[in-house]
Amino acid sequence: TNYFAVSSRFGTPDDFKKLVDEAHGLGLLVLIDIVHSYASADEMVGLSLFDGSNDCYFHSGKRGHHKYWGTRMFKYDDVDVLHFLLSNLSWWVTEYKIDGFQFHSLSSMLYTHNGFSTFTGAIEEYCNQYVDKDALIYLILANEMLHELHPDIITIAEDATYYPGLCEPTTQGGLGFDYWANLSIPEMWLWHLENVPEREWSMNKIMKVLISSNHHMLSYVENHNQSISGRKSFAEIILNTGMCSSGSVDDDLIFKASSLLKIIKLITFTTSGGAYLNFMGNEFAHPKRVEFPMSSNEYSFHLACRQWELLDKGVHKHIFNFDKDIMSLDENERVTSRGSLNVHHCDDTNMV
Incomplete structure (x- = not known):
């Protein structure tokens, strides 16, 4: 609910500035997940009913609420809303010296149906009465402002629908993002892990998801969507969590499971x-999902953590070392910046 500082649960604004400075001193960039696609419906500490009216920053009526989540939806045609959101972006860069943003859940703001529709990729699905043109204009303004004032800034679009032109220059009719996060890749891996024995995986289907529209693509094996309440982390699916904390990589079962996880990591990285x-903990195959305190778990903090002590234990240490080797490969060979792939052979029979 606070747009201009991190939650006080994690420290003060000065504490966050120190964190950013420390990261920069280590040669790391700091990007934050910015949520301008919707807002909290909290009327006590949020923007909802901020001035006593229902439409101060948001649409009135049904359109003012997310179709399924109940969160408030900004009216991007309002000049005051544009000023507020753009100034919010500028504040994080000028005050906290952050290096970029991932724009969270763009499908919620790009469409009046909040992205809850069937998408086949047909151009008509992106050019109809359900597209919020004012939201598009805001994203163009945001990217133009950020890149004009801060040429080294990085902007990432998180959009499950892959709106055409996400990463095209605004001068060419695009939205101006530097990267787009491909949410379909982790969902593809999850579906295979839960539904198909590994010996029956289709290499053609896997590669189709991995390399389709991979221009300026941000790839990952799994993200927070695979780790929310009721679901499992990939390590929890692949590895027997009763053994993986203390299991040795010499154990046949653990060796096979960890090898599968490493193959998934490597093929996703190289494509x-x-x-x-x-996602935090994936680098060492964290055995449990993330689950925040909520009514369904009686507000437990049991899964709202990462077990960093596992970094030096058994299979977790082995997978962590493999992950570091992948990072070194990119540093030395520039794997992720080589451009589009040319896949010349894909064989389902031999799984190659």
Whole structure:
């Protein structure tokens, strides 16, 4: 609900500035997940009913609420809303010196149906009465402002529908993002892991998802969507979590499972179209999902953590070392910046 500082649960604004400075000193960039696609419906500490009216920053009526989540939806045709959101972006860069943004859940704002529709890729699905043209204009303005004032800034679009022109220059009719996060890749891996024995995986189907539209693509094996309540982390699916914390990589079962996980990591990394991302804990095969305190788990913090002590244990240490080797490969060979792939052979029979 606070747009101009991190939650006080994690520290003060000065604490965050120190964190950013420390990261920069280590040669790391700091990007934040910015949520301008919707807002909290909280009327006590949020923007909802901020001035007592229902439409101060948001649409009135049904359009003012997300179709399924109940969150408030900004009215991007309002000049004050544009000023507020653009100033919010500028604040994070000028005050906290962050290096970029991932724009969260763009499909929620790009369409009046909030992205909850069947998409086949037909151009008509992106050019109809359900597209919020004012939201498009805001994203163009945001990218133009950020890249004009801060040439080294990085902007990433998180859009499950892959709106055409996400990463094309605004001068060419695009939205101006530097990268787009391909949410279909982790969903593809999850579907295979849960539904298809590994000996029956189709290499053609896998490669189709991995390399389709991989221009400026940010790839990852799994993200927060695969780790929310009721689902499992990939390590939890692939590895027997009762054994993996103490299991040795010499154990046949653990060796086979960890090898499968490493193959998934390697093929996703080498086919990425520009960038690769680890969700926290994936780099060492964290055995449990993330689950925040909520009513369904009686507000437990049990899964709202990462077990960093596993970094030096058994199969987790082995997979972590493999992940570091992948990063070194990119540093030395520039794998993710080589451009589009040319896949010359794909054989389902021999799984090659």
